[in-house]
Amino acid sequence: MAADKKVNPFDTARKQVEIAAKYLNLDAGTVEKLKHTKRELIVHFPVKLDNGQVKVFTGYRVQHNVARGPAKGGIRYHPDVDLDEVRALAMWMTWKSAVVNIPFGGAKGGVQCNPKEMSLHELEHLTRRFTWEIFIMLGPEQDIPAPDVYTNPQVMAWIMDTYSILKGYSVPGVVTGKPVELGGSLGRFEATGKDVVITAVEALKHLNRPIEGTRVAIQGCGNVGGTAAEQFHRLGARVIAISCSTNGIYNENGLDLKRVLGQKVEHGCFVPDPKEETEITNQQLLELDCDILVPAALENQITGENAPRVKARILVEGANGPTTPEADEVLEQKGVFVVPDILANAGGVTVSYFEWVQNLQELIWSEEEVSERLTRIMQRGFREVLDISLAKKIPMRTAALVLGIGRVAEATRLRGLYP
Ligand code: NAD
Numbered sequence: 001m002a003a004d005k006k007v008n009p010f011d012t013a014r015k016q017v018e019i020a021a022k023y024l025n026l027d028a029g030t031v032e033k034l035k036h037t038k039r040e041l042i043v044h045f046p047v048k049l050d051n052g053q054v055k056v057f058t059g060y061r062v063q064h065n066v067a068r069g070p071a072k073g074g075i076r077y078h079p080d081v082d083l084d085e086v087r088a089l090a091m092w093m094t095w096k097s098a099v100v101n102i103p104f105g106g107a108k109g110g111v112q113c114n115p116k117e118m119s120l121h122e123l124e125h126l127t128r129r130f131t132w133e134i135f136i137m138l139g140p141e142q143d144i145p146a147p148d149v150y151t152n153p154q155v156m157a158w159i160m161d162t163y164s165i166l167k168g169y170s171v172p173g174v175v176t177g178k179p180v181e182l183g184g185s186l187g188r189f190e191a192t193g194k195d196v197v198i199t200a201v202e203a204l205k206h207l208n209r210p211i212e213g214t215r216v217a218i219q220g221c222g223n224v225g226g227t228a229a230e231q232f233h234r235l236g237a238r239v240i241a242i243s244c245s246t247n248g249i250y251n252e253n254g255l256d257l258k259r260v261l262g263q264k265v266e267h268g269c270f271v272p273d274p275k276e277e278t279e280i281t282n283q284q285l286l287e288l289d290c291d292i293l294v295p296a297a298l299e300n301q302i303t304g305e306n307a308p309r310v311k312a313r314i315l316v317e318g319a320n321g322p323t324t325p326e327a328d329e330v331l332e333q334k335g336v337f338v339v340p341d342i343l344a345n346a347g348g349v350t351v352s353y354f355e356w357v358q359n360l361q362e363l364i365w366s367e368e369e370v371s372e373r374l375t376r377i378m379q380r381g382f383r384e385v386l387d388i389s390l391a392k393k394i395p396m397r398t399a400a401l402v403l404g405i406g407r408v409a410e411a412t413r414l415r416g417l418y419p
Helices: 009-024 028-034 083-099 120-137 153-167 188-206 223-234 257-267 282-286 325-334 347-361 367-392 396-415
Strands: 039-048 054-065 075-078 105-112 215-219 238-243 248-250 278-280 292-295 314-316 337-339
Touching: 009 028, 009 083, 009 325, 009 396, 028 396, 039 083, 039 120, 054 083, 054 120, 075 120, 075 153, 083 105, 083 347, 083 367, 083 396, 105 120, 120 153, 188 223, 188 292, 188 314, 188 337, 188 347, 188 367, 215 223, 215 282, 223 238, 223 257, 223 292, 238 257, 238 282, 248 282, 325 337, 337 396, 347 367, 367 396
Parallel strands: 075 105, 215 238, 215 292, 292 314, 314 337
Antiparallel strands: 039 054, 054 105, 238 248, 248 278
């Protein structure tokens, strides 16, 4: 991959606060506060593996800001998880909820592990013990996790069950992205990928381009990338390339998605049919001649090094932090229209909010209701960001930060400083 490991995502996130602060006339004290996380818990905990050996894992839960509501953010299982990554992701969650005007603060969590090498049994034990370790921070009024990279509804079910056992009663509202049978919201699983497509369609409208026939390349085929691919296809766009951590697959006329995604599930990687597709790397995917590029995997994929070779006209960030600040400058000079992560993937936290509301009120909304509300919120978010971008003549990322950080700063000002 093109990942530039030297770019620390927390440095990027803090730099972004400084950039937005200039347009908001924030005082130095407020900027300093927003650049810091509120609470950080690092835990080292033992898990008994299937071979009988005990392994110690390191996990994190970070709350960045709770000025506008309870902390909210996913839990990631990945070998590269570290404190600064989790801090950056927590900060982006704060701005994201504010951009779409949802009453949550920002948090994130993660465990350094390789879930691909662990059995289901080991993952369950790791999840339950990690939940116990960070229990002190969690709760429907305090901090509500959700799925992120390599965690899923089953992991959320284990968290909900462990938390409920420790409390002595069922607490569905402690996590979102749960299985529907346990109080998960209809439409939550697809929400982030759907949002990527809703905001991509808004970008196309703004640029007077049709969705039909639009050539899309997607890095990552998990929850976000896989769903986005299906949604683009449904609307008549041509998904010409998609990738996973191992390899990617390309057909300039559009992929047979059902077949290639089915084979990915079966084999764990893409198996190109030489008559139909070409095998490509993640690096090649990012540099393909396409209309829309959707990074939907990890941070730091589009860097100062490869940005000059990006040919897409529109970049829609399904992943969090896929573009480094250096790359941003290059993309701006090239005239690439960027739908930034804190807008493009805010659909996940939006439907998580719907799930939390349903849990607290013991309601069940239909899929249509969820989808209509999501579309309305995302279209409004896109319009508000675009209006700021046009009025202030600033890139879409800066405009989204100005909107999100501005709302958090105002909430902070109104609440005042204790004591
Ligand atoms: P996922 O675990 O469902 O899928 C991750 C995908 O990334 C997989 O297809 C995997 O093959 C791919 N991948 C992993 N390592 C890779 C590598 N080194 N190179 C290329 N691809 C690689 O995760 P997800 O939920 O789809 O999350 C993807 C991104 O979207 C993350 O940045 C996450 O923070 C962000 N995001 C997710 C949600 C959500 O609701 N799930 C919400 C907002 C943002």
